[in-house]
Every structure is written in C-alpha cells, then in structure tokens.
Amino acid sequence: MTPSHQHEFSRLDTFTDPAAFAFEQSKLASIWTFLGLASDLPNDNDWFRTSLASRSVFVQRFGKQLRAFENVCAHRSFPLRNADKGNGPVVCGFHHWQYDREGRAVGIPQCRQLFGKTPHELNARLTEVEIALCGDFIFGRFRGLGTSETLEQYLAEGFPILEAMSGGQSKRRSIKKISESQLEVLPSDQSRRLSHRCRPSRHARQAGIPEARKMSYFRFGPHSAYFTTPDRTALETMATECRAGEWRSADFRLFQMFPNFIVAHFMVDHGFWYVVVLQHVAEGPDRTTMRSWFYPAPFPADRSPLKRWTMRLTELVRPHLVGLALRHVQRQDHAVCENHQTVAHQMPGKRRAGAFEERAVWFEEAYREAMARGEALA
Numbered sequence: 475m476t477p478s479h480q481h482e483f484s485r486l487d488t489f490t491d492p493a494a495f496a497f498e499q500s501k502l503a504s505i506w507t508f509l510g511l512a513s514d515l516p517n518d519n520d521w522f523r524t525s526l527a528s529r530s531v532f533v534q535r536f537g538k539q540l541r542a543f544e545n546v547c548a549h550r551s552f553p554l555r556n557a558d559k560g561n562g563p564v565v566c567g568f569h570h571w572q573y574d575r576e577g578r579a580v581g582i583p584q585c586r587q588l589f590g591k592t593p594h595e596l597n598a599r600l601t602e603v604e605i606a607l608c609g610d611f612i613f614g615r616f617r618g619l620g621t622s623e624t625l626e627q628y629l630a631e632g633f634p635i636l637e638a639m640s641g642g643q644s645k646r647r648s649i650k651k652i653s654e655s656q657l658e659v660l661p662s663d664q665s666r667r668l669s670h671r672c673r674p675s676r677h678a679r680q681a682g683i684p685e686a687r688k689m690s691y692f693r694f695g696p697h698s699a700y701f702t703t704p705d706r707t708a709l710e711t712m713a714t715e716c717r718a719g720e721w722r723s724a725d726f727r728l729f730q731m732f733p734n735f736i737v738a739h740f741m742v743d744h745g746f747w748y749v750v751v752l753q754h755v756a757e758g759p760d761r762t763t764m765r766s767w768f769y770p771a772p773f774p775a776d777r778s779p780l781k782r783w784t785m786r787l788t789e790l791v792r793p794h795l796v797g798l799a800l801r802h803v804q805r806q807d808h809a810v811c812e813n814h815q816t817v818a819h820q821m822p823g824k825r826r827a828g829a830f831e832e833r834a835v836w837f838e839e840a841y842r843e844a845m846a847r848g849e850a851l852a
C-alpha cells in the first residue's frame with residue numbers, strides 16, 4: 475500500500491487488515507518512540523530487544539554509548555538477537571558475521587574467498603535506529619524524511635517532566651517488569667485505553683480518582699495529560715519545577731505520549747507515590763505486547779510522622795503489594811482488550827465510545843497527522 479492509497483483505509487481497518495496495519499506502522503517508524511530503559515543496560519555489551527513500528531530492533535551498550543539497530547543481519551537477514559535481553563558482541567548466529575558499534579560488518583569469515591573483498595571494502599552495515607535519551611527513557615526512530623525534530627522538541631513540555639519522572643540514570647531504583655504478555659488488542663488504540671482510564675471505571679473508583687470538574691486535561695503537540703487537580707496551569711508549573719528539581723509528589727498525573735507510551739504518577743499509600751511506565755508494542759493487526767515497569771516516584775512527598783517512623787518496615791512489603799495491585803488492574807485491561815478485539819472486524823466505519831471523549835479525539839487528530847506526514851518507511 476502506498477501513500478496515495480491512504481484514503482482507502484480507516485484506522486479501524488488497521489485492527490483487522492494486515493496491509494492497512496503495515497502502512498500505519500511504516501508511517502509511525504520515523505516518529506520518536508519509547509524503546510526501553512537505559513538502566514536496563516548497566517554493563518558493556520548489555521542489550522535488549524524490542525520493536526519499533528513492528529520491526530524488531532535491539533539497543534546495546536558499547537562502553538558509555540548506547541546504539542540501536544534493526545535486528546536483521548546484513549548478510550541474509552537472520553535475526554541477530556533471539557532473546558529479550560542478554561550480553562555480548564554483535565555476532566550473527568547463522569554465518570558468524572561480527573558487527574562493531576557503528577553497525578559495520580568487521581568480521582566476516584572467509585570474506586575474500588567468498589566475496590573477493592575485505593570486510594572494509596564490502597562495507598556491509600546494519601540499519602541503524604536513531605536514539606535519544608530523556609533521562610532514563612530511551613526513544614528511537616528510523617531515519618526518514620521529516621525527521622529533523624529533536625526528541626526534546628517532540629516531547630515539548632513533557633520532556634523535563636518525563637526526564638524527572640524517569641529518575642535519571644544515576645539513581646538506584648527498583649524497576650520491575652510487570653508483564654510482557656501477548657495480548658489480542660487493538661494496536662495503537664490508545665483512545666480505547668484512554669476511555670478505559672478516563673471514565674469512572676472500577677479502577678478509578680478504587681484509585682479514588684475524583685469527578686471530571688476536579689481534573690485538568692492538557693494537550694501538548696501530539697501528546698496529552700490529565701491531572702487530578704483543577705489547576706489549569708499545572709502542566710506548565712510542573713515542567714518549570716521539574717526543570718528546577720523542585721517538584722513534589724502531590725496528585726495523580728498521567729502522560730500519554732504519542733504513539734504508544736504512558737507514564738503515570740500515582741499514590742499507593744498516604745505519602746507514598748509510584749511511577750508506572752507502560753509501553754504498548756504493536757506486533758500485528760490483532761496482537762500487542764505490553765511492557766511495564768514501576769518504581770517509587772523520584773520526588774519528595776509529605777508524610778506523617780507515623781508514616782516516616784514505620785517506613786523502614788512498610789517498605790519491605792509495599793513494592794510487592796503495588797506489583798500485585800498493578801497486575802490486577804492490567805488483567806482487567808487485558809480482558810477488555812481481548813473482548814474488544816473479538817468485535818473489531820464488525821466495526822469498520824463505526825465510532826466507539828472513545829471517539830466522543832476529548833482526549834481520544836486529540837489522539838485521533840495526532841494519528842491522522844502522523845498518517846498524512848512524511849514518507850512511509852519500507
């Protein structure tokens with residue numbers, strides 16, 4: 475499918491039609507997308523595998539540098555990384571070509587006999603993924619037309635906030651992957667997730683989320699946020715205070731970064747705040763992998779003398795209880811996603827509840843812009 479055929483499918487088609495899905499993903503390939511955490515790569519040659527616009531990629535540490543490449547050997551396209559994470563040089567398991575940190579094939583067995591050239595003359599390379607950091611968060615994109623925008627420009631007001639919420643690379647933290655399950659969901663369908671989170675659902679009542687008039691919604695670039703405060707200047711204030719290192723945990727905050735990244739700041743006990751990071755990785759029209767991490771919010775917070783006094787004891791069990799609660803919420807989300815997918819093929823052209831909510835409409839607009847912009851990367 476080419477850009478000229480774009481009008482021939484709607485976003486709903488991408489939930490059921492492989493060609494529409496492939497075109498959507500090719501358009502998203504050149505947009506800054508969350509890939510993972512730098513703190514998951516503490517040692518030289520540590521790597522993790524993930525995907526970018528449904529293409530398998532891996533991020534690897536080379537000394538102080540992080541580099542990312544498409545997970546496809548330049549020789550015969552064998553996947554270079556065949557596990558979720560590991561440690562070691564980039565050596566293909568098929569014919570043992572070895573690559574350096576620039577993605578160049580520098581070790582090719584019997585190169586001159588087979589190709590009549592040295593590896594340097596052959597100049598075979600991996601496809602590089604451009605990456606940039608926002609604190610501990612690694613973002614990546616494939617280079618293409620219209621990719622001059624820096625990550626900081628792309629995240630706009632969200633950059634200093636996410637940088638602070640990530641906790642920075644130097645802080646020791648407890649980060650746990652909650653789940654990485656194959657889900658039958660609507661790929662890239664953040665609006666459904668938004669509607670699920672925005673409405674007064676069971677989660678919301680459990681979490682004590684207040685009524686709509688006490689919430690504030692914000693739109694910045696293709697992204698959005700909602701806070702449980704009526705203060706309409708709260709986003710700007712938070713960005714300023716995060717830049718200055720002065721922000722304090724005080725209320726629920728959720729950031730929805732286009733296309734598939736959510737960061738939420740929430741209270742688990744009076745005076746104790748956590749951050750949960752969610753990445754929805756579209757694998758196919760009917761399949762998405764969700765990865766998530768959580769850790770104590772890296773901000774000071776007000777706590778009663780009793781909470782401070784009992785903290786050493788309660789900290790032994792709190793992370794465990796937070797993990798249980800988040801898994802419970804995600805199981806409910808998974809069930810909703812799976813049920814939604816079962817009727818996706820019956821819905822072409824029909825609007826769903828999420829389409830009537832303002833933030834979901836913002837997402838739809840950002841999505842349409844992304845589909846209309848730039849080139850479709852092969």
Ligand code: FES
Nearest residue numbers: 547549550566569
């Ligand atoms: S496919 Fe990788 S070395 Fe041949």
